[in-house]
Amino acid sequence: MRITAVAPANIAFIKYWGRRDAKLRIPYNPSISMNLSDCTTTTTVEFSDALSTTKVTLQREFGGFVDKETERVIQQLDRICQKAGIQKKAEVVTSNSFPKSSGIASSASGFAALTVAAAAALGLKLSEKELTELARLGSGSACRSIPDGFVKWDGEFAYSLYPHDYWDLRDIVVIVGSTGKDVSSSDGHDTVETSPLFKKRLADLPRRIQRLETALQEKNFKVFGETLEEDCLDMHHVMQTQSPPLYYWNAETVKIMEFIKKRTVPAYFTIDAGPNVHVICEGKDEEKITKLFKNKNIIVNRPAKGAHLV
Numbered sequence: 001m002r003i004t005a006v007a008p009a010n011i012a013f014i015k016y017w018g019r020r021d022a023k024l025r026i027p028y029n030p031s032i033s034m035n036l037s038d039c040t041t042t043t044t045v046e047f048s049d050a051l052s053t054t055k056v057t058l059q060r061e062f063g064g065f066v067d068k069e070t071e072r073v074i075q076q077l078d079r080i081c082q083k084a085g086i087q088k089k090a091e092v093v094t095s096n097s098f099p100k101s102s103g104i105a106s107s108a109s110g111f112a113a114l115t116v117a118a119a120a121a122l123g124l125k126l127s128e129k130e131l132t133e134l135a136r137l138g139s140g141s142a143c144r145s146i147p148d149g150f151v152k153w154d155g156e157f158a159y160s161l162y163p164h165d166y167w168d169l170r171d172i173v174v175i176v177g178s179t180g181k182d183v184s185s186s187d188g189h190d191t192v193e194t195s196p197l198f199k200k201r202l203a204d205l206p207r208r209i210q211r212l213e214t215a216l217q218e219k220n221f222k223v224f225g226e227t228l229e230e231d232c233l234d235m236h237h238v239m240q241t242q243s244p245p246l247y248y249w250n251a252e253t254v255k256i257m258e259f260i261k262k263r264t265v266p267a268y269f270t271i272d273a274g275p276n277v278h279v280i281c282e283g284k285d286e287e288k289i290t291k292l293f294k295n296k297n298i299i300v301n302r303p304a305k306g307a308h309l310v
């Protein structure tokens with residue numbers, strides 16, 4: 001049967017950086033994110049006895065799938081087949097609505113859509129929790145793209161803290177580069193312990209997570225924004241002091257960060273493993289903020305549902 005699933009990318013307010021167990025993708029710390037309405041991956045999977053190899057195609061693409069990525073997709077399909085007790089090859093066709101490998105989590109939406117589509121194509125009846133555990137094995141952040149809205153990933157699985165219509169926030173992604181990155185986040189996780197700042201990050205995180213969760217509960221945008229910005233900078237300080245050091249920003253990234261930091265508009269920034277800046281604001285300020293970036297390529301995201309079949 002041919003099955004299609006759509007999954008959102010997500011933006012982490014508390015970041016996942018570093019894995020206690022690399023193979024099982026168990027993170028050192030809990031992370032908290034929001035699903036993105038306008039950065040999605042659509043994936044169609046069809047298993048067939050007639051195929052001798054699995055075929056993976058990425059449509060509407062900015063760069064193409066490299067062998068290593070195709071291999072990761074095949075490994076994930078193998079895991080799902082193993083769970084179903086079936087040995088079959090598949091044809092996978094996938095397309096992104098946004099540039100790949102540039103700090104908008106394409107591995108998150110990609111592995112969430114793949115997992116949901118492939119599990120359904122094999123007739124597996126899995127709970128949301130089980131789907132998050134399975135997606136996590138393909139890409140850690142993918143487990144956060146399965147539950148609804150605002151999501152927490154703690155240890156082995158992820159769950160929704162609040163549905164997508166809980167708080168009318170925006171993530172305005174300002175695209176300042178879409179050429180892919182030299183070091184993938186997957187490789188970056190592996191050397192996190194080489195940063196002298198990593199232990200301090202782990203020690204600070206419980207209080208920061210508590211602060212963010214309380215701000216989310218109270219919809220206190222100021223504290224929420226200050227906390228997510230603090231966590232972004234903290235993660236990048238770790239990245240930049242790893243060996244080898246990882247710099248994901250470019251000159252344009254820094255310019256936007258400096259501008260947002262002036263607080264002339266009610267917005268905060270966060271950045272993942274790429275140069276693009278996620279400007280977080282409340283829905284009521286969307287127009288004010290988008291006007292500032294009218295000469296730039298932007299994607300305006302609202303909070304969104306998790307991965308689902310179409």
Ligand code: DP6
Pocket residue numbers: 011012014015016017025031105107108138139140141142185186187189272273
């Ligand atoms: C910087 O989920 O891409 O975006 O588990 O190896 O696939 P793998 O890593 P990945 O790491 C994402 C790291 C981040 C922060 C975050 O999204 O929490």
